[in-house]
Amino acid sequence: MSLPSIASLAEIPALADVLPAADAAAAEAARARQNSLTKPPGSLGRLEQLAEFMATWRGTARPEIWRAQALVFAGNHGICAQGVNPYPQEVTAQMVANFEQGGAAINQLCAVNGADLTVIALELGRPTADFTEGPAMSEADCLDAFWQGASAVDEGADVLILGEMGIGNSTVAAALAAACFGGPVAEWVGPGTGSDKAGIHRKIDAIERGLKRHEGVLGDAMAVLAALGGREQAAICGAVMAARSARIPVILDGFICSAAAAVLYAADKRLLDHCLVGHASAEPGHRKLLAAIHKRPVLEFDMRLGEGSGAALALGILRAALACHNGMATFGEAGVSEA
Secondary structure (H helix, E strand, O other): OOOOOOOOHHHOHHHHHOOOOOOHHHHHHHHHHHHHEOOOOOOOOHHHHHHHHHHHHHOOOOOOOOOEEEEEEEOOOHHHHHOOOOOOOHHHHHHHHHHHOOOOHHHHHHHHHOOEEEEEEOOOOOOOOOOOOOOOOOHHHHHHHHHHHHHOOOOOOOEEEEEEEOOOHHHHHHHHHHHHHOOOHHHOOOOOOOOOHHHHHHHHHHHHHHHHHOHHHOOOHHHHHHHHOOHHHHHHHHHHHHHHHOOOOEEEOOHHHHHHHHHHHHHOHHHHOOEEEOEOOOOOHHHHHHHHHOOOOOEOOOOOOOOOHHHHHHHHHHHHHHHHHHHOOEHHHHOOOOO
16 A cells, blocks of 8 residues: 555554554464474574564565665754754765765665665755754654655565664754653763764753753654654655555664654554664664664664664675575475474
8 A cells, every 4th residue: 555645744643553564464374484494493583583574564474575675864954053963064965975976884785785775865955943942844844854755665675774864863863762752861862973072961952952942742753753853854754654554674774763763653653563673773872762662673783873774784684584484495395304
């Protein structure tokens, strides 16, 4: 099915009631196949779980990845006026050019793991507003970015990798996480692209002031997205929802990408059922966020680059899981005696 048309952010949580749900029959069939393969039951551990996850969302006992799509969304942020970023905002556009020329880490990881990469720049010359002074986006701007993300998804893909680029967006991610899940702001804030101690204090201060200014929308996850988020965060939400409508499993990247998608979890926990988290970021807020959204990362490699790099790396593990699931012989086929 296609993602239903929505005219307001308030309509997004109700999509959990109409979008495709897990296919329990496909999951059971995949589990039965795993138990018939030439190995002790459960001996491939997480690989077996990943194969079952793919079966659940692709609706077949033997899912395959013919096309992996990778989308990286880029945006600029008004909160940079508060001195939260050690690099100038021009770096966002410069890195987009680097992606397009094939020179970034995400290009190499997509190439080696078989993903088709598209980078989408979202009005880099018009940053969002400073959320300490007012909403980062109007509802119209937020919805526009949401639909740009949704329209970028190829409904023929078998898996979707999501990533982001945006100077200042580690502050945005921490603000979204704090707004949606509570707790001391300092527990969500990390160095991002390399903030020193003073820079981290500026981040904390800016987020605390932003939460105070927007306290009236706390508890409304989609309103929080417009008040504190960025265009790339809204686009990630749109892509996640479009993937769900097409039964495409999603691999989220690290803290910033996960925090964007976590807004959907805060709106309705079911909206991230089709999502994996590729890795546990070295950003200190990510483990706290993973606990809040009840997700276990595929990898722990101490990465914190962003760009979708951890998600692209996890794609290789997912491909390995399906290679074993589909390619191994059963006991009967191999003539091996079962216990």
